[in-house]
Amino acid sequence: MKDFKHIMIHRVGNPKVFVFLIIWLMILVFFGTLAQRDQGLYLVQLDYFSSWLKWFGPLPTPSAKLTMLVMFINLSGFFFRPNILKLQKIGITITHAGIMLMLIGSGLTSLFSIEGSMIIDEGKKSNFFDNYYVKEFVIINKTNTDFDDYIIFDEHLLHKNSFLESLDLPFKIEVLDYYVNCNPIRKPDNQMNNDFYKGMARNFYLQEIPSEKEYEKNRPGIIYEIIASGDIDIDGIYILFMGQPVPQVLNIENLQFEFKLRPYRTYLPFEIELIDFKKEMHPGTDVAKSYSSEINLIEDGVSRKSLIEMNAPLRHYDYTFYQASFIEENEIQTTVLATVKNYGRIFPYVSTIIMCIGILFHMLIMVSRRFKKS
Numbered sequence: 001m002k003d004f005k006h007i008m009i010h011r012v013g014n015p016k017v018f019v020f021l022i023i024w025l026m027i028l029v030f031f032g033t034l035a036q037r038d039q040g041l042y043l044v045q046l047d048y049f050s051s052w053l054k055w056f057g058p059l060p061t062p063s064a065k066l067t068m069l070v071m072f073i074n075l076s077g078f079f080f081r082p083n084i085l086k087l088q089k090i091g092i093t094i095t096h097a098g099i100m101l102m103l104i105g106s107g108l109t110s111l112f113s114i115e116g117s118m119i120i121d122e123g124k125k126s127n128f129f130d131n132y133y134v135k136e137f138v139i140i141n142k143t144n145t146d147f148d149d150y151i152i153f154d155e156h157l158l159h160k161n162s163f164l165e166s167l168d169l170p171f172k173i174e175v176l177d178y179y180v181n182c183n184p185i186r187k188p189d190n191q192m193n194n195d196f197y198k199g200m201a202r203n204f205y206l207q208e209i210p211s212e213k214e215y216e217k218n219r220p221g222i223i224y225e226i227i228a229s230g231d232i233d234i235d236g237i238y239i240l241f242m243g244q245p246v247p248q249v250l251n252i253e254n255l256q257f258e259f260k261l262r263p264y265r266t267y268l269p270f271e272i273e274l275i276d277f278k279k280e281m282h283p284g285t286d287v288a289k290s291y292s293s294e295i296n297l298i299e300d301g302v303s304r305k306s307l308i309e310m311n312a313p314l315r316h317y318d319y320t321f322y323q324a325s326f327i328e329e330n331e332i333q334t335t336v337l338a339t340v341k342n343y344g345r346i347f348p349y350v351s352t353i354i355m356c357i358g359i360l361f362h363m364l365i366m367v368s369r370r371f372k373k374s
Contacts, residue, residue, distance in 0.1 A: 013077015040213035072103045091362025098355030105347020118337040120274040127271045129339040130263035132216040138260040179208040182221035198236040270299035277333040293335040
């Protein structure tokens with residue numbers, strides 16, 4: 001027990017380690033900021049801050065995620081020191097606890113937070129929001145007239161030569177290729193007579209293009225083959241891309257399936273109904289000065305009215321809804337609510353208060369000791 005305590009205090013909890021970790025975080029932030037010019041914010045965030053290792057060429061180095069985990073372990077060594085609850089050290093102890101609480105909050109945010117947008121037409125309801133960056137491949141069984149069955153494959157499954165199978169599907173799918181960003185290109189006339197290409201793949205092919213810096217502007221696409229359906233008219237190669245104007249629908253054994261590539265959806269335990277959308281324009285311009293959404297939050301059959309404005313978001317459970325934008329088309333007004341699900345939302349506020357109390361307490365003790373000496 002003494003050996004373990006000695007290791008935690010003098011090795012794991014060495015203050016010099018904390019200094020080196022802070023310096024390394026500053027280096028990562030510096031190079032990550034420079035990399036945003038070429039890669040964009042989202043890819044830099046994944047590479048420098050959300051992964052466990054950051055590769056500088058062939059050299060693996062700790063990413064911000066791993067660095068902050070080591071920092072948390074380093075700070076925990078302080079609590080194995082003797083007399084940390086004495087009056088002279090209580091301020092430092094409180095400050096350490098506040099920093100560790102902030103690191104816990106950042107860990108929860110990194111692991112579980114989701115960002116996206118909820119788009120609602122006036123008079124309509126929604127119980128989900130779309131992820132800005134992550135996509136999903138969806139097969140909808142529309143055979144039943146009363147409801148639809150959804151078979152959903154996450155984006156990490158959509159890699160070359162992978163197979164997508166489900167007991168609810170009378171066929172299996174082989175992913176021939178998946179592009180983060182692509183353009184549909186019309187085939188030359190002499191290449192349109194191949195019967196093995198089905199749907200839009202008969203007339204178009206997907207051309208992979210470099211990823212956009214603003215990752216949410218990418219148009220992903222997938223090339224896939226349906227095999228073992230038992231119907232030679234169905235088996236073949238298909239393409240699908242975000243925003244495809246003609247839906248891909250297949251009829252197999254009296255079953256109807258629709259294929260979609262769409263943003264990853266997060267479903268809510270409640271619904272939001274847009275009652276009225278209002279906007280105020282700058283005088284003499286077409287530029288909106290402010291806009292707001294009057295909504296009904298419907299949960300367990302109970303409706304509650306609320307107003308979401310540009311500087312007044314709606315918070316419910318771990319979800320926060322911000323008034324981000326709007327769409328006007330054919331006299332239909334549509335609100336766009338930026339939506340964040342964050343389990344660690346409260347941690348920064350609480351940890352900052354705790355750290356301020358600890359620093360203030362420590363300063364008061366130091367001042368009182370100086371007065372006593374004088």
